[in-house]
Amino acid sequence: MELDRLQAIKKGLLTLHTLELMAITIYRFQITKESCDFNRQLTAAMCNEMTHYQDFQVKLYEYGFRPSVIRLVYWFVGFAFGFTSRLISKKAILKTGIWVETKAVHHYTKLLEIIDWDEETRKTIEKDQADENGHINRWKQLLSSGISR
Numbered sequence: 001m002e003l004d005r006l007q008a009i010k011k012g013l014l015t016l017h018t019l020e021l022m023a024i025t026i027y028r029f030q031i032t033k034e035s036c037d038f039n040r041q042l043t044a045a046m047c048n049e050m051t052h053y054q055d056f057q058v059k060l061y062e063y064g065f066r067p068s069v070i071r072l073v074y075w076f077v078g079f080a081f082g083f084t085s086r087l088i089s090k091k092a093i094l095k096t097g098i099w100v101e102t103k104a105v106h107h108y109t110k111l112l113e114i115i116d117w118d119e120e121t122r123k124t125i126e127k128d129q130a131d132e133n134g135h136i137n138r139w140k141q142l143l144s145s146g147i148s149r
């Protein structure tokens with residue numbers, strides 16, 4: 001594989017891996033100790049993000065790359081979004097989820113467009129992107145069903 005293509009794939013994988021860590025951390029800090037369906041939905045989403053994180057971590061190592069240390073900054077960003085929205089309201093949690101996931105879907109679209117991925121990785125990205133769309137739809141549905149505090 002040419003160096004340019006390889007560099008682009010590396011950059012793309014690092015971006016995706018980092019974003020998924022942020023997503024996991026957002027959901028993680030939105031979950032409260034209360035035993036309720038809302039928390040179970042957030043936990044399911046967190047679990048789903050963990051599989052995405054795994055997808056990209058495995059790809060990084062398969063290519064002989066390593067995760068970036070800078071991603072830890074995004075852990076803090078995720079913590080800030082997650083924790084702050086939890087302090088405000090369930091509505092804020094859902095709106096944060098919709099906002100962040102929409103950004104992610106756009107990011108995925110752009111990365112799919114500009115990078116010449118190998119077929120397997122492309123399929124993985126498309127699957128994960130479809131999951132993010134699923135999250136958006138779930139949160140929108142919950143929001144319109146009138147969840148407040």
Ligand SMILES: [Fe+2]
Pocket residue numbers: 020023048049052128132
């Ligand atoms: Fe994800």
Ligand SMILES: [Fe+2]
Pocket residue numbers: 023049101131132135
């Ligand atoms: Fe997601």
